[in-house]
Amino acid sequence: MxxxxxxxxxxxxxxxxxxxxxxxxxxxxxxxxxxxxxxxxxxxxxxxxxxxxGKEGLLLAVLERSVARVRDGLADAPGAGEPDFGPFDQGVGAMFALPTTKLFVTLLVEALEPGSPIRDRYVEIHDTLRDHCRRWLERLPLPPGLPVEPLAVALIGAGIGIHQQWLVAPERVDAAEALAALRALVAAVLPPAHD
The missing domain is CATH 1.10.10.60 (Homeodomain-like)
Structure with a gap:
């Protein structure tokens, strides 16, 4: 009690x-x-x-909680194995709308510094995002020769880049439009679904 x-x-x-x-x-x-x-x-x-x-302990606690929230927010939507974009919209697209995304983008510079106490947390965050994206991609009928792992890296990198550009110049970058374009690019590489 x-x-x-x-x-x-x-x-x-x-x-x-x-x-x-x-x-x-x-x-x-x-x-x-x-x-x-x-x-x-x-x-x-x-x-x-x-x-x-101390301040570093506070930063690590904030990131620890944020990583847990990202994991919770990226729970896979149930799927029947069809090339369904629900997981993209609910997962890959939605992960960039999470409240923690701005925090992660803002603190990225801190994580890049040599000896940064948060570098390992960023490795964990990126691993979590790539793992979620990889699980979604593995359910899709990708063309031969298009490996899942590098595609997951590219999608996460594109999403983070879109978010960074939007944070720096929100009046010039429409994040929703850019994510829709990313979704369309992924759809373009998928073979047509068969009934």
Missing amino acids: TTRREQTSNESRELILNAAAELFAEKGYRQTTFHDVAARSGISRGSIPWHFG
Whole structure:
């Protein structure tokens, strides 16, 4: 049985994680301070290191929770093995609409730095996305000579690139249109379905 104190601690932790995720996505990791997180979350500044040890611990906790949410959001839709685009629309397309996507794109620069504490989390995120895409592609009648793994890498790379361009210049890039074009390209390489 959870005590009231444990419940309050868990609620505070969630408020801090939510605020930090929003701020990291908006401002980046380096520009976000404990003061910012405390002001956004409504939780005292001193509670943050108590829960997470330090700023790096907070960042890792935000990413850990975000990776779990990506996995939950990418649960495969049931399919009958037909070349159905439901999984593309619900999975490959939808993964770029997840609230965590902006966070992942914003923090990518941090992950690329030598010795970055979040590099392994990014490897895990990309592995999760590629695995989901690969499972969907394996159910499709792909043409001979078009290997699943490189195609999954290309689709995930295209989706991330679309999202990055949209974040930088949303007035110039229509992410929904670009994802629809990506979907049309995938459809073009599939042989016609037989009844």
